[in-house]
Amino acid sequence: MTAELVCFEPSCRARFAIDAIIYNCTKCGGLLETIYSGDHPPTESLKKTWRERRMSNEPLDQSGVWRYREMIPFLADHKNVITLREGNTPLLESCLAAEYGGLRNIQFKHQGFNPTGSFKDNGMTCGVAQARALGMRRVACVSTGNTSASMAAYAAAGGLEPIIFIPHGNISYGKLAQALEYGARTIQVEANFDQILALVRELAEKLGIYLLNSINPFRIEGQKSIVIEMMDQRDWNPPDWIVLPGGNLGNTSAFGKALRELLAWGLIAKTPRLAVIQAAGAAPFCDFMQTRTGFVPVGHPETLATAIKIGDPVSWPKALREVEASSGVVEKVTEQEIADAKAQIGRAGIGCEPASAATLAGIRKLTAGGVIHRDADVVAVLTGNVLKDPDYIYRYHTDQLQQPDGTPIRATFGNRPEVMPNDPAAIARALG
């Protein structure tokens, strides 16, 4: 198969070589998409090959991304691939969480089991492979945290120099700590995410640094594997709904592209509906989809779920098409709803970071509103690991969590540590 970069704008569709170092269409500024042409391998043999690779000791086969390399064929060869055995994330069930969400059953596809603890690894292995194939020495991103952690790890493992830009004072320590530990040059800028993105795009061009933001079409290719692996784990039976949080909307774009390609290749017979959940304080895409009167960025996005604290999501045109193509919906949830849903996911023994919990909060709202039926087959994608943001957790359980504007968040399912004297009798009494 041959790969090209194609402008996503229907009125343009300009085509570019797969090794062009561009992040937007040079004709109209539109987003770029990787498009493949030629015959794909037969469906049944693919399913068999992918299953067999799970027993292989080859690094490429052990990767939950590169195992499915026939569906991401943008590289001439695989010698530039760096794998930390990303993907391979479980589908977890929970009666407790299902009940809270108003469902009979639920499955969580937990991307927090990735090497750096978020789904960004699925995409980063592809982005870094492309950077190496292009001969780039330095890579950069702007990030609310998880992209930096992931890029730092993959760049370091691949002998590249990672440079990360983060909004000053707006990142969880777990994520910042990862970037520092993986040796990334870390630059904190006194501006919000959207402003820093504009700055870095200018710098990257001037200094010859390869940009690995979520707009990078090769990261999107890698993130398709989340859905491909999910279908493989479900023996190619698509659920009714796939629910995911929406920030920059790269993942929404990747999921939609994966579903379209899986359908076209005959690997699934129907498309699940996408439900994208945003935080109420950073919900420009939700507001746009519900009003349909022009896309208005949010000037000052506010949410404690920092991974989705995005006011001007770069991938919204793609997300719009993918949500529509899947007959999907977009919803938003409050800080209180996110915090309580997160605690429920924790109580189920699963745990996740705040942004991920928007899924269960959204499901609860969508079942209450009759959009998702109680008997529906639902997969919620938990995007990040529980330990990414321990400060949030401690504050919630000790009733100290506050919204960005100072409004307290109730510890509805709080679980305080108890202080007791060094007195066996007293402790025995307390424990009954």
Ligand SMILES: *Cc1c(COP(=O)(O)O)cnc(C)c1O
């Ligand atoms: C990046 C991220 C998101 C948002 O994904 P987008 O592709 O930007 O919509 C959600 N949750 C977590 C944990 C993330 O790291």
Ligand SMILES: [Zn+2]
């Ligand atoms: Zn174009």
